[in-house]
Amino acid sequence: MKLTRRDFAAGIVAGLAAPHVITGARAQGATIKIGMCAPVTGPAAESGRYAIQGAKLALEAVNKAGGILGKQAELIVEDDQTTNPGIVLAFSKLAAQSDIVGFLGSIRSTQVHAMAPDVLKLGKPVMIGGTDPNLTHMGNQWLFRFRPNDSYSGRVIAEYGVNTLGKKKWAVLHSTDAFGTAGGKALTAALEKLGSPPVLDQGYANQSQDFTPVVLAIKQSGADILGSYFTFENDLGIFARQLRQLGVNIPWVGSPSIVNITALKLAGPALYNTYGVADYAEDSSEASKAFGKLYRDAVKVAPDNQSSWPYDAVTVLAAAINKAGSTEPAKIREAILSIKKFPGAEGEYNFDQNGDGLHGYNIVKNDKGNIVFDKHIEFND
Amino acid sequence: MDLVLQLLFTGIGIGAVYALVALGFVLIFRATNVVNFAQGEFSMVAAYLMVVFSVDLGWPYWLSFLLALGGMALLGVIFNLGVYYPLRHRTFLPVIIATIGASILLANSVLAIYGPQPQVLQGWFDTPGIQLGPVYLDSQYLLIIAVTIALVFFNYWFFEKTLLGKKLQATSQDKEMASLLGISVSTMIMITFIYSAVLGGLAGILVAPVLFVSIQMGSTIALKAFAATIIGGFGDVAGAIIGGLALGVIETFGAAYISVPYKDGFAFLVLVAFLIFRPQGIFGERVAEKA
Numbered sequence: 320m321k322l323t324r325r326d327f328a329a330g331i332v333a334g335l336a337a338p339h340v341i342t343g344a345r346a347q348g349a350t351i352k353i354g355m356c357a358p359v360t361g362p363a364a365e366s367g368r369y370a371i372q373g374a375k376l377a378l379e380a381v382n383k384a385g386g387i388l389g390k391q392a393e394l395i396v397e398d399d400q401t402t403n404p405g406i407v408l409a410f411s412k413l414a415a416q417s418d419i420v421g422f423l424g425s426i427r428s429t430q431v432h433a434m435a436p437d438v439l440k441l442g443k444p445v446m447i448g449g450t451d452p453n454l455t456h457m458g459n460q461w462l463f464r465f466r467p468n469d470s471y472s473g474r475v476i477a478e479y480g481v482n483t484l485g486k487k488k489w490a491v492l493h494s495t496d497a498f499g500t501a502g503g504k505a506l507t508a509a510l511e512k513l514g515s516p517p518v519l520d521q522g523y524a525n526q527s528q529d530f531t532p533v534v535l536a537i538k539q540s541g542a543d544i545l546g547s548y549f550t551f552e553n554d555l556g557i558f559a560r561q562l563r564q565l566g567v568n569i570p571w572v573g574s575p576s577i578v579n580i581t582a583l584k585l586a587g588p589a590l591y592n593t594y595g596v597a598d599y600a601e602d603s604s605e606a607s608k609a610f611g612k613l614y615r616d617a618v619k620v621a622p623d624n625q626s627s628w629p630y631d632a633v634t635v636l637a638a639a640i641n642k643a644g645s646t647e648p649a650k651i652r653e654a655i656l657s658i659k660k661f662p663g664a665e666g667e668y669n670f671d672q673n674g675d676g677l678h679g680y681n682i683v684k685n686d687k688g689n690i691v692f693d694k695h696i697e698f699n700d
Numbered sequence: 701m702d703l704v705l706q707l708l709f710t711g712i713g714i715g716a717v718y719a720l721v722a723l724g725f726v727l728i729f730r731a732t733n734v735v736n737f738a739q740g741e742f743s744m745v746a747a748y749l750m751v752v753f754s755v756d757l758g759w760p761y762w763l764s765f766l767l768a769l770g771g772m773a774l775l776g777v778i779f780n781l782g783v784y785y786p787l788r789h790r791t792f793l794p795v796i797i798a799t800i801g802a803s804i805l806l807a808n809s810v811l812a813i814y815g816p817q818p819q820v821l822q823g824w825f826d827t828p829g830i831q832l833g834p835v836y837l838d839s840q841y842l843l844i845i846a847v848t849i850a851l852v853f854f855n856y857w858f859f860e861k862t863l864l865g866k867k868l869q870a871t872s873q874d875k876e877m878a879s880l881l882g883i884s885v886s887t888m889i890m891i892t893f894i895y896s897a898v899l900g901g902l903a904g905i906l907v908a909p910v911l912f913v914s915i916q917m918g919s920t921i922a923l924k925a926f927a928a929t930i931i932g933g934f935g936d937v938a939g940a941i942i943g944g945l946a947l948g949v950i951e952t953f954g955a956a957y958i959s960v961p962y963k964d965g966f967a968f969l970v971l972v973a974f975l976i977f978r979p980q981g982i983f984g985e986r987v988a989e990k991a
Contacts, residue, residue, distance in 0.1 A: 362816045495961045522961045526920050528717075528911055531710040532956035532963075535703055553818045553912045564829055564836055565706075581817055585912055 350393040351386070351646065353378070353633060354413035355423040356434070361401025363427075366625040371396055372618050373626030374423060377633035380613075387637050388644070394633075399425060403433035410434045414441045420646040421636045423629055425449060426466070429497065435459050443648045444639075444655060446632035448624075451501060455673040461648070463655050465628040465635070466598045466665060467677040469498075473505025475596050475680040475696045476546045476572045481513045483682075483694075484570055484594075490519040490542035492533065492558075494550040502548030502574055510546075518542050525550055530558040534565045547573040549582075556585030563589045570594070578683055578690050580623065593685045594693070598665050599627040600681035602692040610664035624665070631663035635676070666695070702834035707952050713841030715948020716848040720903035721925035722932065722940035723851065724896040730872035730935050731892035732784060734795040738803035740922025742897045743904025746772050747913040748810055750905050751819045761824065768905060769898050776897030780890050788889075803919070811915050823909035844906045848941065851899075855937050868892060924951075924964075927971040933981030942982055946970075 355374055358367030374394055382391050395416065397409035406425055413419055414437065421444045424431050428449030435454070438445045438461050445461055447454065452468040480486050489510055493503030503520065510517055519540035523533055537545065545567075549555040555576055562571075571593040576582055578595035601611040601622065610630055614622040638661070639654035640646060658676070661668040668676040679697030683690045721739060728736045749771045753764035783802045787795045829838040859865040870878040871888035879885050904918065911917055924947060932943025947967050954966035974981060 362811075365815060365817060524961050524964060526916060527963065528920065529710055529714050529952065531707060532952060533960055535706065535956060536960070539703075553914055556818075556912055557910070560828075564838065566836070585818055585820055587820075 350391045352393050352395055352419045353421050354419040355396045356399040356406050356409040357396055358401040359398035363401040369625040370629045374629035374633050377630040381637040387640050403430055406430040406434050410437055423632050444651050448628040455675050463674040465632045465676055467680050469502050470505050472596045472680055474509040476506055477509035477513055478696055479682050480544050480572050481515050486544035487515045488543045489517040490537045490540050490545045491517040492521045493548035494525055495522040496550055498550050499548045506546050530561045534561050538567055543569055545571040549576045552579055552582040555582050559586040559589035590685050591687055595683050596680040597683045599624040600683050600692040603681045606662040607664050627664040631665050705835045707956050711949035711952035715945035716844045717907045718925045718928045718947055719848050719941040719944025721921050722928040722944045724900040725929045726940040727892055727896045731889050734792045737799045739900050740918030741803045741806040742900030744918030746901030746904040747908040750821055751913050772897045772901030773894045776894035780893035807915050818912045818914040821908040821913050840909050927967050931974050931981055933983035936983040939981055939983035
């Protein structure tokens with residue numbers, strides 16, 4: 320076969336044009352990309368795995384139901400290394416991909432604080448699980464929260480202890496870190512509002528090896544109920560054991576860590592009959608039950624809030640983009656804020672103008688090691 | 701009075717834990733003139749070995765205990781050959797940095813193998829404790845105190861009454877003279893590392909049922925134990941034990957009567973006071989002379 324000059328020229332043109340044609344074709348069938356910063360490595364690697372599983376399950380459901388704007392959705396995960404510099408780096412890598420339309424941030428408030436300036440600069444919606452109330456009250460319109468914030472947990476603990484358990488003399492125990500201090504303050508404020516200011520407000524430093532002085536202070540205060548904000552499960556385990564050993568058996572309502580799987584394992588019977596606030600409780604609604612079943616079937620472990628909030632975040636983000644009919648950030652934002660009565664695994668989403676989707680907590684009880692849903696307390700203000 | 705007695709028991713119990721780890725610091729310091737910053741990680745590794753043998757494999761507690769201590773003896777050998785021996789002719793600084801590096805390596809190795817979740821290890825006794833009048837005595841703390849007392853006598857007998865103990869003492873006092881007298885200095889240092897790793901491991905196994913088994917457990921205890929060695933007198937066995945017990949009692953009473961959040965602060969306040977007013981500690985030589 321003889322190669323003519325015309326054939327040669329046509330070949331060159333085809334060669335040059337091919338990449339553009341292929342890229343164009345790829346763009347035609349492109350997926351909708353969602354970025355996720357998750358702790359793939361570092362101390363929270365285990366919970367990071369649960370978070371990614373939760374997000375992937377939601378993505379599968381979204382794609383099965385027709386995807387986002389008629390296209391299949393894709394999850395791009397970057398490792399945040401469980402550190403603040405790690406999440407800043409992970410987010411910058413994701414932000415550099417201009418075709419990513421929305422993001423999932425962290426469950427840790429400190430990491431969300433670290434990435435928040437870059438989120439503001441980028442101007443695209445970021446779903447978060449951090450519960451520091453300030454995160455949605457610091458003028459960053461691109462943060463949307465998928466867990467109830469800590470101002471609600473304090474109010475729910477106080478409300479349940481005072482009005483349901485009928486206890487008025489409170490001992491408040493909290494870690495002296497940012498989370499514990501904010502939680503302790505929220506609980507104290509809620510108790511004062513209910514006319515039962517705490518008889519003891521006791522802070523402790525994380526990684527304490529001994530809580531005897533704390534237990535004796537609770538004993539001496541004459542408190543008839545204990546409210547707590549523990550950051551680390553091993554502190555909670557040591558305290559729970561010493562509390563029971565030293566004969567203090569008053570009712571105890573704690574922040575979510577009290578019903579954490581690790582805390583239950585470490586403290587064992589010392590936590591029996593305690594109460595906790597939990598953003599995810601499997602029996603709290605039909606949507607929670609459905610997620611629980613889906614998660615157990617797929618991952619073979621019990622679901623908790625590490626996986627439920629990313630599941631809801633992906634589901635809500637996809638619904639919002641479909642509702643907006645566009646991937647334009649401002650339109651997605653408007654669509655998220657307009658979401659009302661949306662049944663999620665964590666609860667019913669009613670977004671306010673600050674970007675908070677949930678406004679209450681579940682109360683659960685430790686019934687001989689089994690976490691049993693008791694009631695949901697919702698606030699409308 | 702009830703409160704005082706309860707605090708005193710707890711203070712002595714937690715102080716005994718510091719004392720056990722402090723002993724390991726002191727023995728290595730006496731033998732090599734350097735501080736082994738991986739001493740806390742020895743406790744952590746031993747506790748995880750106990751979890752592997754006793755919980756994961758379901759072997760009897762006493763057998764797991766012996767195997768864990770055997771594992772620590774092996775770690776002592778590896779540590780000596782891998783961390784100290786190659787740097788033995790250098791100044792103390794590279795050796796100290798090497799021990800810090802080794803502590804990071806140990807902690808991250810266990811993290812990579814076992815993951816970040818804390819583990820539960822049962823204690824020696826089925827009964828968690830006994831109520832003696834107004835005071836609750838935790839059985840694990842009772843055991844820790846008993847082991848500490850036994851170690852005081854054992855160390856005295858070992859270092860003062862046995863030939864091996866005297867050889868170890870001679871090596872720690874003057875390596876050149878010991879060598880001239882026919883003592884194998886490198887063997888003595890090896891034995892010191894083995895004994896120190898076993899002691900650290902013993903502390904970890906004893907304290908694990910109280911504090912749980914976690915990656916951080918070693919470093920938390922080691923920091924206080926280090927303070928205890930300075931308070932007691934760096935290089936002095938009795939000083940390490942007295943310093944540990946004193947620290948435990950001071951921080952427990954400080955937490956109860958002054959401030960719980962600043963509990964750790966009391967320990968280091970006492971440490972700073974000793975460094976300023978009595979740098980040689982209660983029993984020991986001046987730190988400056990040793991360094």
